[in-house]
Amino acid sequence: MSITPKDITLVMAAHGATDDPRCAAPVERHAEVIRAMNIYREVRCVYWKQPPHFGELYDLTPTGDLLIVPVMTASGYYTNVVLPRELKLEQPPANRNVMVTAPVGELDEMADLIIEQAVLAAADTGVEVSDAHLLLIGHGTPRDPVRSGATTYRHAETVRHRKVFRSVHAGFLEQDPTVADAFAAIPGSEPVIVVPYLIASGGHGADDIPSDLGEAPGTRTATIGIRPVLFADAVGEHPRTVHLILNCAEHTLMQVNRADRRNAG
Numbered sequence: 001m002s003i004t005p006k007d008i009t010l011v012m013a014a015h016g017a018t019d020d021p022r023c024a025a026p027v028e029r030h031a032e033v034i035r036a037m038n039i040y041r042e043v044r045c046v047y048w049k050q051p052p053h054f055g056e057l058y059d060l061t062p063t064g065d066l067l068i069v070p071v072m073t074a075s076g077y078y079t080n081v082v083l084p085r086e087l088k089l090e091q092p093p094a095n096r097n098v099m100v101t102a103p104v105g106e107l108d109e110m111a112d113l114i115i116e117q118a119v120l121a122a123a124d125t126g127v128e129v130s131d132a133h134l135l136l137i138g139h140g141t142p143r144d145p146v147r148s149g150a151t152t153y154r155h156a157e158t159v160r161h162r163k164v165f166r167s168v169h170a171g172f173l174e175q176d177p178t179v180a181d182a183f184a185a186i187p188g189s190e191p192v193i194v195v196p197y198l199i200a201s202g203g204h205g206a207d208d209i210p211s212d213l214g215e216a217p218g219t220r221t222a223t224i225g226i227r228p229v230l231f232a233d234a235v236g237e238h239p240r241t242v243h244l245i246l247n248c249a250e251h252t253l254m255q256v257n258r259a260d261r262r263n264a265g
Contacts, residue, residue, distance in 0.1 A: 002257040003097070009061050010040040010249055013054060013083055014071040014199060016047030023202040024050060026237045027071050033242045040067075040249075048078060054086035058093055065097040069248045071199055071236070073105030073138065074151035099256055101248040104241065105151055105199075111158040113238045118165070118193040121232035125221065132191040132230075134165040137179055137209055139198060140172030149175060152197050166190055173204055179212035183224070191228040199236030206231075 012031050017023035027045055035043040044060060046052050052060055068087070070079045083100070084090070092098045104110075114136060122129050136159070138152030152170050160168040171182025186192055194213075196205035207217035210231055215222045222229045235241075 002260070003065060003253060005040045005249075005253070008040050008065045008067045008253070009042040009044060010034065011057060011061075011066055011068045012043070012045045012071045012245065013068050014045065014047055015078060016050035017202060018049050020203050022206070023200045026200045026234075026241070030071070030242045030245060033239075034245065039246070048082055048086075054083060057087060058096070066099065067249050067253060068098065068100045069245050070101070070103040071241075071245065072103045073110075073197055073199060073236070074148070075103055075106060076144070076148055077141070079103050099252055101252040104236075104244045104248055105197075107244050107247060108158065109244055109247070110235060111155050111162070113235050113240055113244075114155055114159055114195055114197070115162065115164055116240070117195050117232040117235055117238055121193055121195070121220075121230045122191075125228075125230060127191045127193070127228060127230060129165055129193065132165055132193050133186050133188075134159060134168045135182060135186065135192050135194045136168065136170045137182075137194060137196050137198075137205075138170065138172050139204065140175035142175050145175040155197065165193070173208060173212075179209055183213055189225070189227045191230065192224075193230045193232060195232040196234040198234040199241075201234040201237060205234040 012027055014027045024047060031043050031045050046054050046057050048054055070083060072079055089098060118134055119129055122132065136152060136156045138149060141148045149172060156168050156170040169182050169186055171177045171179045173179065194209060196209060198205045210219040211217055213224055220231050
């Protein structure tokens with residue numbers, strides 16, 4: 001028998017933060033939108049850095065199937081190590097069917113949201129996006145800079161091929177090229193639109209990125225040197241992130257049901 005969404009608790013697993021409620025706010029907002037659609041039996045959020053934590057999930061949902069969507073920007077340490085460890089995916093509780101999707105950030109459609117966040121940042125500023133450079137800022141990590149930066153670079157390349165902006169560049173908060181170095185490498189004096197490739201603006205997106213460029217935390221527009229600079233909201237703040245979450249869930253559920261039918265036959 002196929003598993004239907006009404007049989008399942010949809011779980012959105014995100015990073016969160018111990019001291020910044022802005023980090024969880026968009027995840028909770030997306031969850032509320034999905035909850036109102038009445039597709040799944042239940043919709044819950046769990047976090048690594050704040051309650052309710054990953055490890056509390058089975059206590060919060062003591063029965064039934066779980067479909068977990070990592071609301072994270074890429075496959076990395078948290079999706080490949082922390083989440084499986086905390087959820088005991090190698091040996092989940094008896095009689096629990098636990099399914100995990102790909103991270104939302106790995107979907108190709110994220111490129112659309114990157115472009116839309118840049119366009120929204122430019123609205124009513126007089127900046128034409130076709131004349132502006134896009135600077136996409138990922139988190140990154142020096143522990144594994146190649147894999148951690150791969151998804152950011154892939155989306156940047158996709159956006160580059162769309163030819164929406166004058167040019168497209170990538171930088172990182174915690175690996176090379178840094179935010180400041182990536183910005184300094186952008187040629188010319190045309191405007192730059194900075195888009196955080198993060199799930200939530202939070203401290204990293206709203207505060208650290210402007211600060212790395214010598215601007216006050218929370219800055220939305222600035223002139224650096226002689227060029228205008230616009231700071232967009234994080235990609236994961238976009239309302240259409242809801243559809244990416246649902247796409248991840250639907251795809252995984254279809255795969256599970258297809259495999260079950262093959263095994264039954």
